[in-house]
Amino acid sequence: MQRKREQTYLYITAFVSGLVSLGVELSASRLLAPYFGDSHPVWAAIIGLILLYLTAGYFIGGRWADRSPHPATLYSLAAWAGLLVGLVPFISRPVLALSVRGFAGLNLAVLLGPFLAVLLLFSAPVTLMGCVSPFVIRLLMARVEQAGNVAGRTYAISTAGSLLGTLLPVFLLVPTVGTRNTFVALSLLLMAVGMVGLARVAPRRALLHLWMPLLVLLLALTLHGQPIKPAEGVIYETESAYNYIQVVEEDGWRRLYLNEGQGIHSVYRPGQRRVGGTWDYFLIAPFFNPPPFTPDRVRSL
Structure with missing residues (x-):
């Protein structure tokens, strides 16, 4: 036994x-x-x-x-x-x-x-x-x-x-x-x-x-509560199931970075719609196409 x-x-x-x-x-x-x-x-x-x-x-x-x-x-x-x-x-x-x-x-x-x-x-x-x-x-x-x-x-x-x-x-x-x-x-x-x-x-x-x-x-x-990746301007960081996520604020701009941070995944500035990047071009896309429907065709939401 x-x-x-x-x-x-x-x-x-x-x-x-x-x-x-x-x-x-x-x-x-x-x-x-x-x-x-x-x-x-x-x-x-x-x-x-x-x-x-x-x-x-x-x-x-x-x-x-x-x-x-x-x-x-x-x-x-x-x-x-x-x-x-x-x-x-x-x-x-x-x-x-x-x-x-x-x-x-x-x-x-x-x-x-x-x-x-x-x-x-x-x-x-x-x-x-x-x-x-x-x-x-x-x-x-x-x-x-x-x-x-x-x-x-x-x-x-x-x-x-x-x-x-x-x-x-x-x-x-x-x-x-x-x-x-x-x-x-x-x-x-x-x-x-x-x-x-x-x-x-x-x-x-x-x-x-x-x-x-x-x-x-x-x-x-x-080390409990210490930052995962210390850096200047970090206002938020976390780990998802897929990535390390970091939000950095610099000169009033907030940028979302993933992992090593070599690419910007999102940009935000309070009170400003345009961010000075390629994302702005998506805002003019509707002006190049007719509306998908007219107002009189809207029956319910």
Whole structure:
């Protein structure tokens, strides 16, 4: 019975690790969107490097599990991965601020540096999460004859978690609590799994990890209410299901920007109908066409 419970918890660990790894990947795009946009090159860089980190994790995790096939090692690894996930939005904040200068001066070097630096922040947590599945397989392996069944079941459960991790940030977490808190939620979930696992097999080691969630929560509370993307003249900002939205007021004009802000999506000035842009031409379109109907044909509204 005890062995069955241990196996079940190992599968839960694989499931949550898969969930968080894909959740981090989807959330990474929203972390970068206010500064670099949401284009195919950005997505290619995110997906490519996440796959690279997972590849490294699979390789390292297999060797690590053979050298130290202990559940406590796996759960400690999961807790550290969760901590590093939670630190990403806070460490990346000053780094991403540098990219604003790059856009202002159209300096490619200043733009590229923060972009790569932020993506490198994901290397440690994602690599550690890549270690989880090989570790789980090693701990579940009782006989060589079970290798195929154990490996297949572990990767199926992990992939099921990844499916949920793909949907949760996009349809629930980011639109509801924002990108920063999405990272915090994923971090706390993975740390909880790791620390509960440690409490089951090594209670004293679990106590030594209690500072991890406290640190992430403290950082989240410290930056609560802080702007997502600090800039002059910002009077409103939010995150929708699709974009980062920012309204900036300059010299009496209000402009709506999305994501990195390279395009103006709406312009408004109180008391003025014309805005001095291509939008004004839409106002003269009715003068080039006859009315669609005459007043006497209007019977009801």
